[in-house]
Amino acid sequence: MRAIKGVLLTCDSAVKQILLTMNEKDPFVIEDLDDYHLVIKADEEYRVRRELEAELEKNTYSLEAN
């Protein structure tokens, strides 16, 4: 039996795919649980959130930018 410290992320499957792509570049995922859950390293959470935010922003159409 093992116990691993980490952070459980709950998200929709689209976000999970983005996270997995990010993981290839710079690994942080400890365990891929199922379609909606991932366990990642605790000290990486802030960075992951920030990068995900930037990634999601790319897909947003902004009125003000025009």
Add this chain to the structure above:
Amino acid sequence: MPVQSLQNTDVILPQHTPHPLLPFLQSQSQNTLTRLYQRPSSCLSIFRLLGPIERQLIMNLLWLESAIPAATMSAWVMPEGKQAYDEALAVMAGLHIAPNSTVKLALNLTFKSSLRQAITGGGNTGSFGTPADKDYKRQSANIENLDAYALERWETILHYMVSSGQGQNPAKPSQGVLYLLQRSGLMNTAHGAILQITSSGFQFLLHSPHDQLWNLLLQYLHMAEERQMDLVEVLSFLFMLSTMDLGREYSTEPLSETQKAMLEDLRDYGLVWQRKVGSHSILLRWVPSINVLYYLQASSKRFSPTRLATTLTSSSPPLPSSHSTGGSRAADATGTVALSSGAAQQGFIVLETNYRIYAYTDNPLQTAVLNLFITMKYRFPNLVVGMLTRESVRKALSNGISADQIISYLTTHAHPQMRKNNPLLPVTVQDQIRLWELERNRLKSAEGYLYKDFASQADYEYVLAYAKQLDVVLWESAIKRCFFGTLEGHSNVRGFIERRTGAA
């Protein structure tokens, strides 16, 4: 809408909205309350804060010389009113107005004699304040000036809150007010040394002025406890103010030291007005609790309560016209008294399905509040045009403002023209604001431990059952034979596993 209708329904349904001061009073000792009840003005004020059933019961008992059997009173109560009646009795018992007894019903003796005195007059306790002698040399402050003063003070506080951290430099309220805002959690200094509005601060801005005022005063009362001020003095002074006449001057002579000190604070909040004696007589006062040296101008021996103070325990609006809609402030002041009940409550915001907002206002405070969550497009003397955009709403959300707060603000201040619409706000816009909020929460995270590689299925189920008992399981999978538990539960689960392996 709910904020608005509160004042109107206050008379009909107060049991649903007990006054915020009552829980505070109930938390005080019987000794404190009895001392408070020695003052007729306090009794009258508390009487006015109570709900209609409590008031009815008190009036029934007030002129009885001896206690009556509780059965006599409850015989008047219809079966369906039993619950309301019991609740009313519980409130009165909590305030020590009528001691809790199943046999006899009677009012607290002190409360009874003081309230009688308040109604019939007489006595020389001076608890309603002592009017100052007429000063023929100087004109006393008229009601218009008092209203303008109260409004200016109050809006300075709110405006300072709303524009904090936006690079603007609005007029700063006094140190005492700043400290109070910080203490009440409405503002904090999270980002560096600058005071910034918090999520609860924004909610505060959405309340009616009456609630805002009591909110701050309650905080003031808590602070007074820490500053070792006598609560009875503080409370009775607030109640005294609330029973005073607007536009009359009162003498500071009969006030206690505590109450004179309070005058200075209340002046900052706009509750009382005092004439400054002269700029040459500046006093220094050290306030130990705040560690601040106050520069105080010596004040005259008289003070006038403003509308903020005199409406503390009544249902009349506390501010003459906090929502001035067009026209200059000077022109406003003359018409305020007549308009105070109607126009002050009217909304000014038109929201269209294309996310455009037209706000008919010239009030910098309202413009600043709107600026928290809309992108400004144009400004005219009496009209502000802006748009709800993804960026503006996200900015608000990241400041801790919730989508529901934005929607409720827009609803409360909707222009009368908007009230024809059903639903009031365009559904598309409401939904989009909520969607923008959801968008920010696509990722939920929880720290904890992943338990895996169990030796056998039975082992796994045994530990899982224990963890479930503790309610610490966030995710589980029987196929993968692993589960995720919270950080708090880890030491218990680990202890459980160690005991098991130790025993085996």
